[in-house]
Amino acid sequence: MSAQPEKWSGRIGFILATIGSAVGIGSIWKFPYEVGANGGGIFVLFYVLGLVLVVVPLMLAEFAIGRRGGADASGSIAALARAAGSSRRWAAAGVLGVLTGYLILSFYAVIGGWTLGYAVETALYGLPGADPEAVGARFDAFLASPWRMLGWHALFMTAGAVVVVRGVEKGIETAAKVLMPLLVALMFLLAAWSIVEGDLGATLRFLFEFDLRHLSARTALEALGLGFFSIGVGLGMMITYGAYSGAGISLPQAAIVSVAADTVISLLAGLAVFPIVFAHGLDPASGPRLVFVTLPLAFAGMPFGTAAAIAFFVLLCVAALTSAISLLELVVSLLMRRLKWRRTVAVAATASSCFAAGIATVLSFNVWADWRPLASLGMASSATFFDLLDQLTSNLMLPLGGLAIALFAGWAAPRRMLAEELDLGPAGTRVMHFALRYVAPLGIVAAALSPIVLGG
Numbered sequence: 277m278s279a280q281p282e283k284w285s286g287r288i289g290f291i292l293a294t295i296g297s298a299v300g301i302g303s304i305w306k307f308p309y310e311v312g313a314n315g316g317g318i319f320v321l322f323y324v325l326g327l328v329l330v331v332v333p334l335m336l337a338e339f340a341i342g343r344r345g346g347a348d349a350s351g352s353i354a355a356l357a358r359a360a361g362s363s364r365r366w367a368a369a370g371v372l373g374v375l376t377g378y379l380i381l382s383f384y385a386v387i388g389g390w391t392l393g394y395a396v397e398t399a400l401y402g403l404p405g406a407d408p409e410a411v412g413a414r415f416d417a418f419l420a421s422p423w424r425m426l427g428w429h430a431l432f433m434t435a436g437a438v439v440v441v442r443g444v445e446k447g448i449e450t451a452a453k454v455l456m457p458l459l460v461a462l463m464f465l466l467a468a469w470s471i472v473e474g475d476l477g478a479t480l481r482f483l484f485e486f487d488l489r490h491l492s493a494r495t496a497l498e499a500l501g502l503g504f505f506s507i508g509v510g511l512g513m514m515i516t517y518g519a520y521s522g523a524g525i526s527l528p529q530a531a532i533v534s535v536a537a538d539t540v541i542s543l544l545a546g547l548a549v550f551p552i553v554f555a556h557g558l559d560p561a562s563g564p565r566l567v568f569v570t571l572p573l574a575f576a577g578m579p580f581g582t583a584a585a586i587a588f589f590v591l592l593c594v595a596a597l598t599s600a601i602s603l604l605e606l607v608v609s610l611l612m613r614r615l616k617w618r619r620t621v622a623v624a625a626t627a628s629s630c631f632a633a634g635i636a637t638v639l640s641f642n643v644w645a646d647w648r649p650l651a652s653l654g655m656a657s658s659a660t661f662f663d664l665l666d667q668l669t670s671n672l673m674l675p676l677g678g679l680a681i682a683l684f685a686g687w688a689a690p691r692r693m694l695a696e697e698l699d700l701g702p703a704g705t706r707v708m709h710f711a712l713r714y715v716a717p718l719g720i721v722a723a724a725l726s727p728i729v730l731g732g
Contacts, residue, residue, distance in 0.1 A: 282444040287525050289449035292456045294517055294534040296598030298508045299459070299541055301387060304592055305567060308546030309560050310502050312482035315490025322499035327507075327535055330500060330719040333711040334509040334678060335535065337685035339527040340697035342518025344690075348609035349373050349512025352519060353684060362688040369680035373512030374610050376673040378626070380511075381603040382633035383665055385436070387564075388596035389428030392435075393418065394568060395589035403576040403585055411573045415565070419641040429634055432593075436600045437627040440608055441620055444520050448601055455594050462591040463541065466548035466584065473578050474551025482554070483546050494726070501723035505670060507538060510678025510720075513602050516609045527698055548588075552578075567592065604630075637662045675724035679717055686712030 284290040311319050345352020350370030357366045404410040418424060439451045504510065521527065549571070553560050556574040560566065571588065575581035604626060611622040636644075640662035649664060650656040656664060685694070686709055695705040 292452040297602035298538040300599035303542045304545045307542035315487040317486040322496045326500035326503040330716045335531045338514035339518035342515035349515040360690040373677040377511045377603045377606040383637040386637045389432040391592035393428035406576045415568045425638045441623040459594045470551040474555040478554035479550040497726035682716040
């Protein structure tokens with residue numbers, strides 16, 4: 277197996293970095309909204325079931341592959357395939373994950389730039405006021421300016437690069453130990469303010485009420501899909517992070533704590549956002565416009581609204597940055613091993629090329645806003661370049677990567693790997709093998725195909 281000189285200093289740093297990888301912009305509004313719009317408590321039950329059956333086994337498999345292989349996603353899989361006498365082609369699963377992560381980072385950093393730009397501009401200029409047209413005009417003007425978006429995109433990417441270039445312990449781990457407590461503190465402050473100023477009763481009903489009308493296959497599959505796509509398994513990021521974990525770190529404990537913390541943080545985000553949404557009769561499903569238009573409009577009409585808005589956009593920026601750091605490290609780790617580049621060179625090459633790739637996403641919101649690359653195809657006729665890239669990575673490449681990793685861990689990796697790396701005992705190891713061989717692959721395929729099968 278290949279040696280990996282960089283390591284986490286301990287369990288806390290590893291877990292915080294893993295949580296930071298999972299918590300992103302979508303955790304702040306998409307997870308709580310999906311819970312509320314799909315039956316509240318029933319959706320949460322299905323979500324937890326999906327975590328237990330699919331997400332946690334796959335995360336544990338990635339951790340085990342990484343620690344045993346001691347390299348990046350592709351290198352670790354290749355090393356284990358050689359040890360088991362399996363085909364070296366399994367390493368393509370790691371390459372696919374790295375490519376998927378790179379493409380996701382190219383547009384994720386653009387959205388992260390929005391959060392950074394809004395945090396700074398709100399601090400400098402305040403809110404536009406309680407005029408809906410003025411608030412909407414600010415967001416439209418932001419999207420209409422490619423140079424403005426590119427500037428914030430560049431700053432956001434630079435921030436991630438500055439962290440990753442310092443290495444695993446001094447960079448990623450140190451940042452996680454600062455940023456994750458900051459994120460949680462901001463979340464609690466916003467939640468407390470939102471509960472006092474907003475409609476807590478409507479929020480609790482929205483998030484936790486058991487609506488039996490949603491007891492269906494659609495709800496189960498949507499909950500399963502949300503868990504798989506939001507936690508960050510399937511890209512090989514957990515393989516990369518697992519390679520930095522020492523033998524003294526309990527991988528099962530790290531996985532369970534990380535997944536549970538991500539879920540709690542996402543639900544806490546609902547308490548920070550939705551009391552304000554319901555108090556002002558806003559649409560909780562309005563996506564980016566909820567974050568950048570409707571919420572600032574609500575903040576403007578409330579006590580300490582400008583301070584709350586600044587805190588909210590800083591919160592979003594922190595969440596985006598912690599995820600971007602892990603995506604950047606995913607690529608950097610491979611380049612360091614494959615091309616023997618120093619970390620500084622690998623980070624500079626990845627960040628600069630990813631910034632360049634993100635220019636296409638920036639232009640999708642202004643100069644190319646009317647361009648439909650696949651206009652002749654019915655299903656994708658209305659999609660912009662950004663829409664197509666998002667759908668390609670989320671709906672095709674990510675599920676394929678997750679499926680390949682699950683099958684490799686369940687069928688092709690050395691049989692003793694899971695037992696020795698996870699220390700689950702004979703019964704627990706058998707359960708893990710069954711989950712990775714049958715349950716997780718079926719769950720991933722079902723979640724990926726559900727929009728087609730269920731027609732939405």
